[in-house]
Amino acid sequence: MSRPRKETASEQFDLFLPYIADLPMRDQREMMERPFFSLAKSKRVKPIDYTSPDSKLWVHVSANPDYGMATIWDADILIYCASMLADMARRGVNDVPRKLHLMPYDLLRAIGRPTTGRAYELLSQALDRLVATTIKTNIRAENRREATFSWLDGWTQLVDERTERSRGMTIELSNWFWEGVMMKGGVLSIDRAYFDITGGRERWLYKVARKHAGGAGEGGFAISMPVLFEKSGAEGQYRRFKFEMLKLVEKDDLPGYALSLETARDGEPMIRMRRVDGKGGAEKGLPASPAANEDEMEQAIDRAFATPRAPLPTEAATPPKAPARPRKVTATAAARTAVSPGKPAASQAVSATSPAAHPGAPNEPVVDASHLIRRTVIGLSEAATRGFMTDETIDHLRRTCPGWDLHALHAEFERWIAASPDRTPADWQRAFVGWVKRHHEKHGRNLRG
Secondary structure (H helix, E strand, O other), rough: OOOOOOOEHHOOOOOOOOOOOOOOOOHHHHHHOOOOOOOOOOOOOOOEEOOOOOOOEEEEEEEEOOOOOOOOOOOHHHHHHHHHHHHHOOOOOOOOOOOOEEOOHHHHHOOOOOOHHHHHHHHHHHHHHHHHHHEEEEOOOOOHOOEEOOOOEEEEEEEEOOOOEEEEEEEEEEEEHHHHHHOOOOOOEEEEEHOOOOOHHHHHHHHOOOHHHHOOOOEEEEEEEEHHHHOOOOOOHHHHHHHHHHHHHHOEEEEOOEEEEEEEEOOOOEEEEEEEEOHOOOOOOOOOOOOOOHHHHHHHHHHHHHHOOOOOHHOOOOOOOOOOOOOOOOOHHOOOOOOOOOHHHHHHHHHOOOOOHOOOOOHHHHHHHHHHHHHHHHHHHHOOOOOOOOHHHHHHHHHOOEEEEEEEHHHHHHHHHOOOOOEEEEEEEEEHHHHHHHHHHHHHHHHHO
């Protein structure tokens, strides 16, 4: 692989100059979920081969023998880039770019590294590994075909042509990574204390805890040791991995998360992770999604898919007739539908919109404007969550249908929806919850312990 060339200042293009003050740090969800990086500080050339427990998703990571595989410390650069992209999107920047211009000094400070000459040299080596590492996966690949990419498409040093001093660098992100950050729900906030973790397996375990237990409530999240081993992509034997994980649980010094030991059904140990704000220097305001209202969710499952809607009270009370002339909905008309204390809302809706409720009024229904507005707002809210899983949905399903790879099930759900035009969810999240629960009832006995 060729070394990055140096551009002179006269070759500069339109640059985005980021800032780092109070920049919330974000990590890409799928990078936290799957084994994409080496956990060792020594050079790794042995590939990572991972298949999800349900055998539907797979990841293959191969290293360039000259540079070695990208490490979990190299991934800090991607976290910084994801944080920049997420911040630009939050501020409404149009056309968030894949090619970023940044100052190495800012990057090193943001990820908790020194700014010495040696640090700049190590940064250059990390960027080379991110370019040289090749990933093949069917995660987010259309029709289950594989996608092949490197984390970075390239990077370039920018130097002053007079002084030969650095003027920053450009980093061109891969399209797969960029799309993963920009998709709805594509990133999760992380504690800045994460960058103080020195061990590779501790860093990876933090990502697992943040991904699975960050919004799981007081009960946290438990995962069996064999599954944890498969998700790590770590070299070596399971026995060694298990020994090291037990030591980490005993130390229990992950920032923001408490670790405890349990026993799975097959007798293997399980690690339970619970969020503890402020622990080990972690932030106290790290966003964690509250658990969804389970009763409300359960009641809504059967109403999830669009069916011929029940007629509104005005439609039920008025027989079909020729189209009436257009009329205005006034504030006075809407106010007549206000709910009075102590009286059932449904009966008021009928009485308020019935022609009999307004003697002398024209023989046409009074439109319940507040009801229509409320229906429209709810519809927009539900449509905004189409095509991805909210944290509330993930938390609910992990409590009620444990053990499944929800991302794989969600991809299967989307294919099932796309297979028939009649399958149009009125509420994507509730439809997915109902679909998973039915899947769990049919196939739950096949899950590995």
